[in-house]
Amino acid sequence: MAQVPVQSIHRDPQLFYWILFPITIVMILTGVLRHYATVLMASAPKKQDQKATREQRSLLHGINVRGNHHVLSKPSFTARRDALITAYESGAYLKNPDSRGQPPPNPMSDPNAMEGMMGMMKNQMAMVIPNTLIMSWINAFFSGYVIMKLPFPLTIKFKSMLQAGVATRDMDPRWMSSISWYFLCIFGLQPVFNFLLGSDNAASQMAQQMNQMGPQGGAQMFGPGVDPNKQFLAEAENLAVIEHHSVLDGVEQRLLAGIKV
Amino acid sequence: MPSEQELQISPIVQESLVHNSRTLYNLQSLTASLFGVSAGILGLESYSGFVFYVALSLVTAVLFYALRVAPTSLASGKPPLDTSRYFRGAYDFWAGGLMNGFAGFVLTWTLFYGLVTA
Numbered sequence: 001m002a003q004v005p006v007q008s009i010h011r012d013p014q015l016f017y018w019i020l021f022p023i024t025i026v027m028i029l030t031g032v033l034r035h036y037a038t039v040l041m042a043s044a045p046k047k048q049d050q051k052a053t054r055e056q057r058s059l060l061h062g063i064n065v066r067g068n069h070h071v072l073s074k075p076s077f078t079a080r081r082d083a084l085i086t087a088y089e090s091g092a093y094l095k096n097p098d099s100r101g102q103p104p105p106n107p108m109s110d111p112n113a114m115e116g117m118m119g120m121m122k123n124q125m126a127m128v129i130p131n132t133l134i135m136s137w138i139n140a141f142f143s144g145y146v147i148m149k150l151p152f153p154l155t156i157k158f159k160s161m162l163q164a165g166v167a168t169r170d171m172d173p174r175w176m177s178s179i180s181w182y183f184l185c186i187f188g189l190q191p192v193f194n195f196l197l198g199s200d201n202a203a204s205q206m207a208q209q210m211n212q213m214g215p216q217g218g219a220q221m222f223g224p225g226v227d228p229n230k231q232f233l234a235e236a237e238n239l240a241v242i243e244h245h246s247v248l249d250g251v252e253q254r255l256l257a258g259i260k261v
Numbered sequence: 262m263p264s265e266q267e268l269q270i271s272p273i274v275q276e277s278l279v280h281n282s283r284t285l286y287n288l289q290s291l292t293a294s295l296f297g298v299s300a301g302i303l304g305l306e307s308y309s310g311f312v313f314y315v316a317l318s319l320v321t322a323v324l325f326y327a328l329r330v331a332p333t334s335l336a337s338g339k340p341p342l343d344t345s346r347y348f349r350g351a352y353d354f355w356a357g358g359l360m361n362g363f364a365g366f367v368l369t370w371t372l373f374y375g376l377v378t379a
Contacts, residue, residue: 150371151370151374152310181371184368184371188368189368191291191365195291
């Protein structure tokens with residue numbers, strides 16, 4: 001079997017100074033810029049009126065009582081449960097008790113909801129605009145030649161991705177053009193941002209997409225279009241079915257078992 | 262896995278757990294980039310580079326266990342190589358570095374391989 005000769009291409013060493021480093025530096029600076037733009041554009045939480053706050057807090061109160069019932073003694077848990085269930089079912093904590101039973105308003109017409117969507121739009125914009133700009137910048141200035149060789153072999157399928165704009169049929173797919181260096185930077189710069197900006201930064205769009213998957217619960221709970229009355233009724237039901245036990249049940253036995261004479 | 266009652270008697274503080282995992286994640290991603298630098302300078306190619314990365318990640322995990330986790334974990338009566346005093350999953354502790362740092366490793370490996378062999 002004939003050995004396939006290793007392709008070597010003579011490249012100008014200046015390629016590194018004029019292509020590789022500019023792209024990398026621009027990517028890092030864009031990440032830093034995106035981080036600070038997100039920090040600056042983050043709108044402060046809107047002040048809510050007393051009624052709305054009471055509605056949310058009392059629901060959270062019920063949830064916390066349900067989650068931590070084991071640290072309460074039996075009588076105090078029963079007292080809390082009875083008081084909460086009565087208030088929930090009578091609608092005492094509702095923002096406007098008159099609108100019980102009516103369908104919730106259309107979320108599109110609620111100005112608060114529009115505000116939340118604007119925030120999301122701003123985040124999306126902060127992600128999409130720099131990416132588009134950088135990609136078109138790289139395509140305009142640095143396309144049509146290869147700059148580097150990957151240290152590991154790839155199949156021929158990757159050729160069209162890595163060597164976009166280089167129409168050379170027999171070239172090894174390990175050679176990569178500047179646009180593929182850009183993709184590598186997108187995926188691999190997270191540690192650099194962690195190092196520069198601290199670990200909860202907003203620089204990398206990958207991490208942001210991960211975050212968007214995660215904590216949906218908190219935002220959805222008081223989101224627009226959710227009927228608080230229904231939430232209260234469901235919570236009252238949850239509280240009613242709890243089988244109470246305390247952490248102090250049988251504590252004497254545990255203490256005696258733990259003492260070694 | 263402890264039962265619900267045991268968890269309620271001696272609860273796990275979520276914030277501490279998150280802080281521990283974040284510290285571990287930072288270490289893993291930073292070391293992965295540095296492994297990429299060394300692999301590139303050594304001029305490793307294809308399989309030897311990946312083997313280098315896997316071996317060094319495991320060495321990092323072992324070192325982290327031996328230096329940071331083991332002293333207090335063994336003293337509190339846990340068996341050796343048990344990380345449950347500080348971390349939730351054993352898999353995340355031992356193999357999580359392979360996932361977390363891979364992209365950073367490939368980036369710096371490519372960069373330094375290209376710089377050195379050009």
